[in-house]
Each structure stands twice: as structure tokens, then as C-alpha cells.
Ligand code: ADP
């Protein structure tokens with residue numbers, strides 16, 4: 001099953017970019033994304049790294065979503081993203097697999113918009129949850145199967161895990177939790193609370209409560225949220241009867257909002273931790289994508305590839321925690337979000353390269369080589 005899907009999405013110019021008379025430098029054609037930039041577009045102090053071919057780089061992904069202009073016939077709305085990506089997540093989960101969706105990109109590029117959205121313009125998480133409960137009620141009536149849905153919500157900030165849903169009070173409660181590995185069930189966070197939910201409203205309430213508990217809220221530092229990773233996890237248990245015997249499958253869906261990929265403004269220790277976890281995640285995903293092509297499983301011997309592939313899950317808390325949702329029994333999706341503006345050229349190019357490294361390079365050949373350094 002190990003299947004890695006990589007999508008990129010570009011948002012509209014924001015007011016600040018318009019005030020700066022920023023130019024749109026992202027162009028999408030089918031699954032291909034190109035970024036064009038003349039040196040004159042690059043603001044002072046931002047190096048024009050890798051500018052070749054007249055400042056044009058093209059990459060192909062599983063999906064390239066153009067959401068720059070709502071009036072354009074090519075505009076990609078939230079429901080299209082859900083149909084392409086969210087439906088696959090639901091399919092995998094009902095088949096008993098795990099799933100993992102990441103949003104990667106610089107702060108303000110649209111990670112939360114894509115994952116959560118707004119009340120009138122719902123993103124992936126609410127749509128996935130809604131789809132989950134719709135399918136549960138359909139299946140409940142048809143074949144008498146039973147389902148249990150629980151959620152947990154955690155934050156990783158400076159390589160420390162915090163429970164965002166704990167009901168315990170008092171100093172330090174729910175923070176600095178330890179990651180353990182169960183020999184059979186895999187990695188888990190000791191003492192992380194899980195909460196039974198019956199519908200999306202229950203989930204929404206828990207997400208609100210969790211967001212209020214993020215490090216940003218407790219420290220009063222607004223930009224900390226851009227330096228922490230959060231994982232909203234749905235633990236979905238299905239009980240069916242196979243020849244009169246109950247058969248239980250447990251699937252996890254991790255919905256992950258990663259720390260902003262930019263490195264400006266963060267403190268030294270934070271930079272090191274963020275870089276490490278984002279780099280490790282990139283390596284894990286690219287090894288998995290490669291494993292998928294060669295027909296092998298995470299770390300297993302295969303006919304084609306005799307050498308054991310090493311997947312560096314343990315190199316960061318994030319990847320270790322997500323290990324069982326990043327392996328062969330999992331549907332993994334990365335959505336890289338982009339600003340369309342020339343003023344963010346360097347960050348955009350580095351996001352495109354990160355996403356390019358994560359994708360299944362052999363199965364989906366690149367249209368044009370990225371020749372930059
Ligand atoms: P991030 O979570 O990456 O920091 P946000 O999701 O908060 O960024 O997006 C920043 C702003 O851009 C928000 O006001 C959001 O509504 C807007 N935005 C982001 N992506 C889109 C999009 N695809 N279409 C319309 N608006 C968007």
C-alpha cells in the first residue's frame with residue numbers, strides 16, 4: 001500500500017503582497033508547477049539561488065492546485081482538494097490502513113486554510129471527518145458493523161510533546177510527555193488523552209479547545225505557533241463479523257500542520273529542532289516513495305533491492321511518532337502550500353524542492369529537470 005502522494009497549492013496574493021506590487025510568479029499547467037523569476041524580482045538581501053534558464057524551474061507533482069484567482073476557470077476550490085485527496089484517505093481508512101496528511105510551507109502560505117479552512121469554506125479535516133461519519137452511518141445500517149472513533153491532539157514544540165486536549169489542570173499537566181514504543185502496536189505518547197467522538201461537532205469542539213491550549217496561548221508569543229508541529233489524530237476502530245467471529249481493525253489518521261518552513265525570526269535552538277524534524281520527515285517520505293517503486297516495504301528485503309533500506313524514523317520526534325502512519329500500511333499525502341508572489345521566491349523554490357524530493361520520482365517522471373543548485 002505504501003503510497004506517497006504529493007500535491008502543491010498556491011494561494012491568492014494577499015493584501016500585503018499587493019501593496020508591495022508583488023508579481024505572481026507561479027504558473028500551473030496540468031500537474032506541472034513552474035516558478036519564474038527575474039533577478040530584479042528578488043528583494044535586496046534575498047539571494048537569487050539557483051536562477052538558471054532565465055529564472056524558470058518546473059516540477060511535476062501528483063497534483064498542482066492553482067487557487068490564485070477565484071474568477072479563473074482553473075481555480076481549484078476546497079472541494080476539489082477533498083475529492084482528490086480526502087476521498088483516498090477515507091477509502092484507505094475503511095480498508096483498515098493508516099493515513100497521514102501533512103501540510104508543508106512557509107507561514108502564511110495556506111497550510112491551515114487547506115487543512116482546516118473557514119466555516120463557509122471547509123478544508124480537508126472537517127471534510128474528512130464529515131465523510132467518515134457519513135460512511136459510518138451508511139455502513140452501520142447495511143452490514144451491522146460497529147465503529148468507534150476517538151481523537152487526540154498534540155503539539156511538538158522544541159522536541160517536547162504537549163497534549164492539547166488534556167482535562168487535567170495544574171502546572172505542567174499534559175506537557176513534556178514521553179514517547180514510548182510498544183513492541184506490537186508501535187510508538188505512542190505515554191499519558192496522551194484520547195476522546196470518544198460521535199460526530200463532527202464533537203471533533204470541532206475538541207479542535208477549538210486544543211487550539212486555545214497551544215504554546216502560543218500559554219506564552220503569549222504569537223509566532224510560536226508557526227514554529228510548532230501539531231498532529232490531530234483520529235483513531236478509528238471497526239468491528240465486523242467474519243463467519244460469526246468478531247474481527248477488529250484499528251486505523252489511525254494523522255492530520256499534521258507542520259511548523260512554518262521559513263527560518264527567519266526563530267531562535268537558534270528552535271531553528272535546529274525545526275530543521276531537523278522537517279529534514280527527517282523529507283528523508284522518510286522520500287525513502288518510502290522509493291520503496292513503493294521498487295516494490296519493497298519499509299526496511300524489508302525485496303527481489304529488486306537486496307540492500308535493506310534504512311528509514312530514519314527515530315531521528316526526530318515527529319517521524320518517530322508517525323512511524324506507523326508512514327510505513328507500508330499507510331496512505332501518505334503531502335500538500336505543499338505556496339505564496340504566488342515574487343517577494344517569496346526563495347521560500348517558494350525551497351518548498352517546491354522539498355515537495356519534489358518527497359514525491360515518487362520514478363513512477364511519476366519529472367517534466368523538466370530542476371537544474372538549480
Ligand atoms: P499558514 O497556516 O500556512 O500560516 P494560512 O492558512 O493561515 O497560512 O493562510 C494565510 C492567509 O491566506 C489566510 O488569510 C487564508 O485565508 C489565506 N489563504 C490561504 N490559502 C488560500 C487559498 N487557497 N484561497 C484563499 N485564501 C487562502
Ligand code: MG
Nearest residue numbers: 111112113257
Ligand atoms: Mg497555520
